[in-house]
Amino acid sequence: MSSIRYLLAASVSLAAVMNAHAADYTSSLLYSQSYVYGRTYSAGINNAGQIAGEFSLPKSGHIGATERNYTSYVGVWDGSTLINVGSVSTMSAVTDINNAGQVAGYDAGSDFADARNSRGVVWQISNGARTTNSQLGLIEGINDVGQSVGTVYLGSASLFAPALWNGSTPQILSQRLSSSNPNFDMNSQANGINNHGLIVGDSYGHAVTWQGASLTLTDLGEGTAAAVNDVGDIVGSSGGAVVWRNGAKIALGTLGGMGSGALDINEVGQIVGSASTSAGKQHATLWVGQDVIDLNQFLDAQLIADGWELQSATGINDSGDISVDGYNASKNQYGVFRLTSAVPEPASWVLMLLGFSLLASIVRKSKSSIV
Numbered sequence: 078m079s080s081i082r083y084l085l086a087a088s089v090s091l092a093a094v095m096n097a098h099a100a101d102y103t104s105s106l107l108y109s110q111s112y113v114y115g116r117t118y119s120a121g122i123n124n125a126g127q128i129a130g131e132f133s134l135p136k137s138g139h140i141g142a143t144e145r146n147y148t149s150y151v152g153v154w155d156g157s158t159l160i161n162v163g164s165v166s167t168m169s170a171v172t173d174i175n176n177a178g179q180v181a182g183y184d185a186g187s188d189f190a191d192a193r194n195s196r197g198v199v200w201q202i203s204n205g206a207r208t209t210n211s212q213l214g215l216i217e218g219i220n221d222v223g224q225s226v227g228t229v230y231l232g233s234a235s236l237f238a239p240a241l242w243n244g245s246t247p248q249i250l251s252q253r254l255s256s257s258n259p260n261f262d263m264n265s266q267a268n269g270i271n272n273h274g275l276i277v278g279d280s281y282g283h284a285v286t287w288q289g290a291s292l293t294l295t296d297l298g299e300g301t302a303a304a305v306n307d308v309g310d311i312v313g314s315s316g317g318a319v320v321w322r323n324g325a326k327i328a329l330g331t332l333g334g335m336g337s338g339a340l341d342i343n344e345v346g347q348i349v350g351s352a353s354t355s356a357g358k359q360h361a362t363l364w365v366g367q368d369v370i371d372l373n374q375f376l377d378a379q380l381i382a383d384g385w386e387l388q389s390a391t392g393i394n395d396s397g398d399i400s401v402d403g404y405n406a407s408k409n410q411y412g413v414f415r416l417t418s419a420v421p422e423p424a425s426w427v428l429m430l431l432g433f434s435l436l437a438s439i440v441r442k443s444k445s446s447i448v
Contacts, residue, residue: 101419102375102399106385107154108132109405109412115147119154119413120171120182121341121392122400127202128154128392129174130400130413131165151180153202154413163205169195172227173218173269174392178202181219183227184209192230192237199225212247214240217278218269218304226267226276239267239278241292250287251294253280268313269304277302277311284313284321297321303350304341312339312348318364320348330369332360339364341392349390349399361387361401372401375416384408390416 107128110117115133122128133147151162151171162180171182180202183195197216199208210216214229229240229247240247252265267278267287276287279301286295286302300315311321318329318337331337334353342348348364354371361372373387384407392400397418404411 102372102416103419104375104377104380104387105157105415105417106380106403107157107413107415108152108159109410112409112411115149117152117411117413118171118402119391119400120180121174122394122398122415123174123176124394124396125176126156126394126396126398126415126417127174127178128400128413128415129171129180130154131169131171132159132413151182151200153180154415155202160202161205162200162202163207165198170215172216175219175223176221177223179219179223181216181225183215192228197225197227197242199223208245210242210247211245214247215266216242217267220270220272220274222272224270224274226270226278228266237265239265239280239287241267241270241276241287248292250276250292253283253285253294253296268302271305271307271309273307273309275305275309277305277313279313284311284315286311298326303339306342306344306346308344308346310342310346312342312350314338318348318350318352318362320364329364332362332369332371334358337362340390343393343397344395345397347393347397349393351389358386359388361390361399361403363390363393363399372399372416385412387414 108117117132119128119130130152131149132152133149135147149165149169151165153160153162165184168185169183171180173181180200182198184198185195192214195215197210197214212229215227216225217227219225225242227240228237230237239250241250250267265280267276270276278285282299284297284300284302300313302311302313305311313319318339320327320329329339331352333355334357337352339348339350350362351359352362354360363370363372372390376387384405385403387401387403389402390399391402399416401414401416403414
């Protein structure tokens with residue numbers, strides 16, 4: 078076997094090995110606030126390491142702020158810098174971030190938010206510009222080319238539908254109907270879309286996909302599909318955290334407790350979400366191959382001493398960096414965390430080995446040219 082072929086084979090093998098072993102992480106608390114001043118949470122992380130979410134500040138004159146006496150903001154944590162992308166109403170939500178510098182979510186017109194009084198919004202991180210959908214509804218996910226998915230309100234008290242936005246006009250998606258579910262309703266929504274246009278979500282208690290030029294609906298069985306990568310692996314919940322891969326549903330397991338749910342998956346196949354422990358607590362969780370990893374083991378000792386606990390991992394990028402939500406019971410505070418992978422992602426090892434193989438080839442040719 079030539080050295081190049083050998084190193085190519087070795088790079089693929091090493092990538093598989095790297096993926097099969099848990100990475101080491103360093104933890105950073107990016108932002109925290111007391112519940113009485115509103116809420117803070119993360120919605121995901123892109124390949125630039127930017128974490129999107131929401132934070133709140135008390136309104137002027139409200140020292141002892143109550144639930145409605147604060148202003149909510151779309152936030153992006155870029156390194157240690159918090160970018161204020163813009164204010165939103167109290168019951169709005171940030172739901173996703175892509176690799177093109179866009180944040181998705183919805184802005185509600187009142188303190189009660191659902192598809193009847195909200196509009197999907199896409200914000201530009203660079204300048205805070207926002208594009209608001211004309212039709213009432215919610216955006217739940219966005220891909221790197223700007224296609225977004227979610228739910229639209231069809232104008233009647235109980236008429237809702239999953240939808241795709243490829244621009245400002247929604248395309249209504251088909252639903253799983255039955256004799257007991259003859260109409261569109263809030264039991265159906267689209268949650269995520271990959272860069273090939275594969276859409277995942279749920280319809281009347283079943284996880285579903287929409288794909289192809291005609292956006293054909295496929296029923297995956299009971300559960301909900303939360304996210305999909307460009308390989309086509311789908312994660313979500315079906316009696317616990319699962320991944321649908323190559324037509325099979327694979328249970329991911331828990332941390333010794335009764336429940337779990339998967340929220341995101343990267344292109345390497347690493348999955349994040351939350352799982353219950355044997356003590357009944359909900360902990361942020363990473364699934365790598367057969368390993369089920371409690372992310373609290375990577376929490377800085379001082380943060381542990383201060384009372385912090387990581388509850389849910391909301392996103393993972395292709396470098397393995399993770400956005401996490403935490404809670405401090407002693408201080409009644411919520412926090413946004415970044416877990417930074419200390420191990421290069423498999424793609425980096427592949428590129429490094431390819432570089433070595435090229436160098437070896439050059440050296441070999443140089444030697445053969447010496448007379």
